[in-house]
Amino acid sequence: MKQHDMKILFLSHKFYPMIGGIEVISELLANAFADAGHEVHLLTWMPDESNKIFKYKVSRNPGLISLLRAHAWADVVFENNICLRLSWPAIFFKSVSVIALHTWIARIPNKTGLQEYLKYYWLNRSKKVIAVSQALRIESWKAATVVGNPYRASEFITMPEVTRNKAFLFLGRLVSDKGVDLALLALHKLKKLSLKRQEPTNYTLTIIGEGEELGKLKLLVTELDLINDVTFLGSLTGETLIKTLNEHQVMLVPSRWQEPFGVVVLEGMACGCIPVVSDSGGLRDAVGDAGLIFKNGDVDDLVEKMNLLLT
The missing domain is CATH 3.40.50.2000 (Glycogen Phosphorylase B;)
Incomplete structure (x- = not known):
């Protein structure tokens, strides 16, 4: 492994074969990290019977031992949205925590309960928080860095041969x-x-x-x-x-x-x-x-x- 490469534990509650926004973005980002030369291990709760092969390791429904081993291995834990059920072992290790916020913290606007307090605590202990829009940064975590979402640029293209009528x-x-x-x-x-x-x-x-x-x-x-x-x-x-x-x-x-x-x-x-x-x-x-x-x-x-x- 090269000197600058990192071992990135990528956490995403949902992932392929689901095709929603967060699932697609997780795949795009994990691919980009792998293409940049980093070693990526993705954890998700989402089952998949298709056995699709990715350019990085994907573990689904990890048990306690697998979860602890993955965290012990990682240099960086990247949460694509807060994933407390997958990320909590980070408390026991020295990996760097990075969290990308894709949605609002509060389930009900202007109402904070136990789950929201836990999320705020988790954001506060992270090394870096990324918000996908200014609106999300202002509402959820003002210290976040704004980085807009990617999209599948190789797929969504203009087709000059198609009549736009x-x-x-x-x-x-x-x-x-x-x-x-x-x-x-x-x-x-x-x-x-x-x-x-x-x-x-x-x-x-x-x-x-x-x-x-x-x-x-x-x-x-x-x-x-x-x-x-x-x-x-x-x-x-x-x-x-x-x-x-x-x-x-x-x-x-x-x-x-x-x-x-x-x-x-x-x-x-x-x-x-x-x-x-x-x-x-x-x-x-x-x-x-x-x-x-x-x-x-x-x-x-x-x-x-x-x-x-x-x-």
Whole structure:
């Protein structure tokens, strides 16, 4: 092993084969550490029956002895989000602790319980804390260094051969926090506005994702007379997802929830979509100057921004 190489114990509650934000980011970061010449051992609770091979050691559901041995081996313990059930043995060893915050500390805003106090204690004993957005740093740990999330740059690309002839797109879980109903209400108002001005009304919305709100959203589409304007595609991955993103002009991210960051914004921009995001949480950090921001929950403001981009 080279003189400058480190033995990095990478902790991630969730990991492949799950494909959510934290799981993908954990794989990207672990790959980057390994590519930089460091020896990486990743611990996770997530089982996997596919037996996928990684460029580093992955241990799943570690027992007590395995957990202690992994910590004894490490020079650095990197927690991709606080992982107390995996990280507690660090108390007994001299490894350097680095924690990357990807979400808010408090489960309920402005309320601190035992779990939150334990997390604050754990952050305080760490050598370095990283927050993925300014909003997360300010709210959770002001001494943190801000480093925005990565995305899969080799996968999310523009495809010049694809015709970009569709208007709006939403990509994400179909739950109330994501505000898909706001996008539907805004599309309905935009359609009425266009009819009033006697302009073409070929505004469409493509919804990619699944979730508990799917039935309610389909019912709302019917109530708003948007059956011919809204398409539900379910979950998409791989080249099909990339091609679909490249067919659209604008990505809508109307989250009601205070998003800690918003990797989906980076993925959309990488595929050539202009993002329109709510002004909550870390979405401002994700979009920067490359898109438009509307007031959280304000349908009229969302309509104004959507109209601005397609007129």
